[in-house]
Amino acid sequence: MEQDITTDLRVLESHLDGMLNRVQHNSLTLKRLQSFEMRLLGLSSLAEMIEFILGEAKALFDLDVISLCLIDPKNEIAGYLEVDNYNFRDREGLFLASSEWQLRHSFGLSDQPFLGSYQTTICEKFFSESNQQKPASVVIAPLIRRDRYLGSLNLGSYHNERFMQGMATDFVEHIASVISICLENNLNVETMRRTSLVDPLTGVNNRRFLEQRIEEELDRSQRNREPLSCLFLDIDFFKRINDGFGHQAGDHVLAVVAGIIKKLLRNNDVLARYGGEEFVALLSQSDESTASEIAERIRLSIANLQVEYGDQAIPVTISIGVATYQPNRAQKKLVAEIALQLVQTADAALYEAKRKGRNRIENGGLVLVTEPA
Secondary structure (H helix, E strand, O other), X not given: OHHHHHHHHHHHHHHHHHHHHHHHHHHHHHHHHHHHHHHHHOOOOHHXXXXXXXXXXXXXXXXXXXXXXXXXXXXXXXXXXXXXXXXXXXXXXXXXXXXXXXXXXXXXXOOOXXXXXXXXXXXXXXXXXXXXXXXXXXXXXXXXXXXXXXXXXXXXXXXXXXXXXXXXXXXXXXXHHHHHXXXXXXXXXXXXXXXXXXXXXXXOEEHHHHHHHHHHHHHHHHHHOOOEEXXXXXXXXXXXXXXXXXXXXXXXXXXXXXXXXXXXXXXXXXXXXXXXXXXXXEEEOOOHHHHHHHHHHHHHHHHOOEEEEOOEEEEOOEEEEEEEEOOXXXXXXXXXXXXXXXXXXXXXXXXXXXXXXXXXXXXXXXXXXXXXX
């Protein structure tokens, strides 16, 4: 009898220890979740949010695999991330889908997470195609805000029993809801920022953006001891185009020319409409020779172009001025002055190109900055 009581006490003690451990584990998880949410809510950009989720949520959920799928039908998210120099194309675990059809086709896209064993036909679109081991069990949680599907948060484990059908998904649904709110907010902020920094006619950045970005590019140039070149571009005889073909035709020419220039630049280069028919491009890691080669490709592409507008073919040429900044150790505190002089030197070279007949390139050479006394 006494032995039976002792055995029962041991079983009860073990049961109580188990309950205490679960309470402590749940308390720790709740604290980690609260910390995760507070930090997530405090992030100020879409790129920061993506990086935080892919990094921190893996530890929070004790996961083997995590990925984030974002719906981007108009390539707006890609554009926002490019502006922030975030290498989204190579980021492990990040997928941009062209439409929500991918989610609907996979599992109907109810507002409930898909949970269970890894099924290739359903899950392969949401997890990396690299050499990384495929998860054995997964949760694919839709990110929904105001009845709009924004994407999905995808969690995976190498253990079959980690995520099983019938398990409660309250925890995952809660974190997906918080991420959805933050994603919507960041997308709204990025949209407003883009609207204020993008020229609506041509779709490229405006002068305000250039004035913000040029000092950042010069800072980077100085840190890395790499050249930065500036192209000042102007459509030749643009007034004649407006007068001869109409202002709507002129607007169309501006948009087409901007698109050609942008296509011939690299992703990390900066293009802005400076005003009227003028554009400025900043070419990172480009010396005088490289900048002149890029300028010539742009000039030649536009010279060979006939812009179609209605039943009219509008001939267009462009003149370009080039200037290059090569940093040295004595120029740490002159970013604002260098920015002004770089643009002015390229502008002066452009003026010389126009003076010499247009449809040509003039190189203003290296920007020389007087060292501080």
